[in-house]
Amino acid sequence: MARQRTKSGKIRLAEVASLAGVSLTTASRFFRTPEALSPGKRERVASAADKLGYEPDLAARALASQRTEVIGVLIPSLTNNVFSDVLRGVYDAADGSPFTIQLVNTHYSVLQEEKLLRLFRAQRPAGLMVTGINQTPNSRAVMQSMDCPIVQIMETGPEPIDMMVGFSHSDAAFSAVAHLIAQGRKRIGFLGARMDPRVQRRLEGYRRAMKAAALLEPRFILTTPIPTSVSVGGVLFGDLLARAPDIDAVFCINDDIALGTLFECQRRQIAVPDDIAIVGFNDLEFMAAAVPSLSSVRTNRYEMGRDAIAMLIAAIAGERPARPVVDLGFELMVRQSSMPRHSP
């Protein structure tokens, strides 16, 4: 009898086939197109595979079929807890599917992104998920040549490479600032850090809302390229106050900055919302628990990751979505920090 077992003791498909009394081809077919097998053989291959504890060799499969079951995921940062929610959705959606997530970190660098895309292309992924819509022409070209479904997440915009699931950061910021204006706030600060493309668009939304109310003043806007954190939020707020002591509200580009601002207010005995109103962005869990509770713009991060991967998996199976661009929207969560002032 010919060699059945591989050197390493691993069970090969040939062994399953011979135990089931079928050809290698039929055994292989059991895993690819089980419906093409007669019920009898299907059953026999299944039980043989089960009895032997067969696990397919993915490398051999990938080589022979020229396809993989890998979904490449490009994320700009692992630090940012926004992405940890997205990733939860990503992994949850991939769970139970045959697909494997291959996560890589671009560190907010478009060159790194280009390099990683080339690397992915060489491995023929089944699908690809990329963050944002600001890919370089080179990156777009690489993706276009990849012949696998691709989904862009976090934002929506014109000219999707393939599919998109996100929301309008500009509109979300606009609505937050419009809310503050509606509450009677006039001198609304903007606190931004690590000014990535999405944050830039939030700034754009802020500008649009302020300009519409004829309240826009450059001195209200304070940004820094350094990464965000709660401490940075406190420092930024302090700096803003030094520059524009008359502000009566701040829109923070994320919740860490907002929490840092709240702490700084507590430290300086500034009453929130009576002296200063605060609105954050993302609506992390702690915003509702803070004292006072902090207003924020809820974004659907988990759903974004989950739906993006689900769309990808469907597209890999040939089911193109009806609409390739999905806008998950946002919701303004108004809490104590941006409520009307107590009457004096």
Next chain:
Amino acid sequence: MARQRTKSGKIRLAEVASLAGVSLTTASRFFRTPEALSPGKRERVASAADKLGYEPDLAARALASQRTEVIGVLIPSLTNNVFSDVLRGVYDAADGSPFTIQLVNTHYSVLQEEKLLRLFRAQRPAGLMVTGINQTPNSRAVMQSMDCPIVQIMETGPEPIDMMVGFSHSDAAFSAVAHLIAQGRKRIGFLGARMDPRVQRRLEGYRRAMKAAALLEPRFILTTPIPTSVSVGGVLFGDLLARAPDIDAVFCINDDIALGTLFECQRRQIAVPDDIAIVGFNDLEFMAAAVPSLSSVRTNRYEMGRDAIAMLIAAIAGERPARPVVDLGFELMVRQSSMPRHSP
């Protein structure tokens, strides 16, 4: 001339070889053992590969060599922001190496862990990183049969499967509670959620410290199986207060719970630290920024992920560490929330 280019237009190694004027074997050797090539050929293969933009086919390589350059990483949760720091270290350490991280989520389930380990084994990873030390006998058996370096992280303990990098959660908790006792606190609550093995050991450390001071009382201990969050922290603290209104300090199993406790104190006008001292665990960034700043036990999560992967990569290269178990320790960060009371 024989087929050079693969159907998909991908450049194969044979093409590089012929452009460089060497045999396929030599070209292959350039990527495996470049030092075995004569400088001249090495140079020619390098420039040919570069000119053609050659990217190796990893599936073919894996199949032929019976090895992969994949490091499997098993993490129990993607929600827990403790792990996002670990993962940052993991990905940073893998960056620049030929190794690829394959991340999977066990959802705190040992059965899931077992299943995932079997799946990994079938793909012959180059190395493996698993969380914690509470693997089932089955899981240990699978790992032992895997013939690749394995590192356990988050904790230290006896009988490493192979290597370990972590710290003693029990000692860390002990030192936090001992600190509170040293500050004159007598009725110290314990707030725990999602009681995973590491949290259990923190409880053990708390018990040890309290018992040593003859202060241990069951009513001080409040735990819940539900996942942690800031809100849950607030609720737990409220419940603890209802049960033991006389407590003068709380040790929280993580910083989210601690922050929730602080907020709940603010809500109830309980003075921190005068009425209640608070100590958290992990020392997330916001702890220092809170008002009052919150004491915590600093754990080296980033370093844990980074060092674990570095050890793995070294071990794959044949460089076994001098000591297979690395204790990264912890540091008690004493801040305002556990300072002495103001004199009355």
Next chain:
DNA sequence: CAATCCTTTGGCAGCGCTGTCAATAATAGT
């Protein structure tokens, strides 16, 4: 100068699986 050893190179047989095509069996149509 021959014998020996080391360095460098190439030929070749797979790695475990899938895609293609042909063969056969079963079913339907006339």
Next chain:
DNA sequence: ACTATTATTGACAGCGCTGCCAAAGGATTG
């Protein structure tokens, strides 16, 4: 009953690369 289809199955040739072994030089040694 006989042919046309369709449903099942199997044989076989690779997928692109590496590991092994042998060959060819070159250097070294006695």
